[in-house]
Amino acid sequence: MNSQKEFFKKLNEDRLIASIKNPKSLDQFLQTEIQSAFLLTGNISVIKRYVDLLKKHNRFVFLHIEKIPGISYDREGLKFISKFVQPTGIVSTKSSIIQSAKKEGLLTIQRLFLIDSDAVQNGLRTVREIEPDLLEVMPALMPEMISKLKKELKVPIITGGMIQSQQHIDAALKSGAIAVSTGKPWLWHVQLSKSVSSKMN
Incomplete structure (x- = not known):
């Protein structure tokens, strides 16, 4: 499958x-031109089939571990994912899962919910310690917080949650997010405004 460098290249384009x-x-999703997906459906019996299907279409696929029933969150579970399921990487809110996934050679995305100031500070500390490949902050409708986190962290930031329109996507990207995740299929075909469709910083 394509390399980590290729993933970031495609993410920069999409x-x-x-x-x-x-x-x-x-x-x-397979009818769109988007190259990357978060998989939040399936279970241990079908997840490899889903991943294989996406990879067959040259897509990058990240498993949201907590959303896939039947897969354990321990080191052995991550070994199973890495060696047998073989996604591009994983998404998780749990730092222990991020650590284990990194050891198994998977790309890692730490998800952080911006609930209050304590959550932000704890999240910043965790990201600096764990160093995931990317940080996803939620909800996306807080552009000022995205800008703040971008200034304080070296980790690339993506964002998602509560996205309802192309304007929301544009605002998140203008605030410094390198990409926006959304589960709304009608937004998978949006044309980004020229001011936010340029290359990542």
């Missing part, structure tokens, strides 16, 4: 990531 929450969305 600026969008599809969050796939059901099998129907999987089919809809």
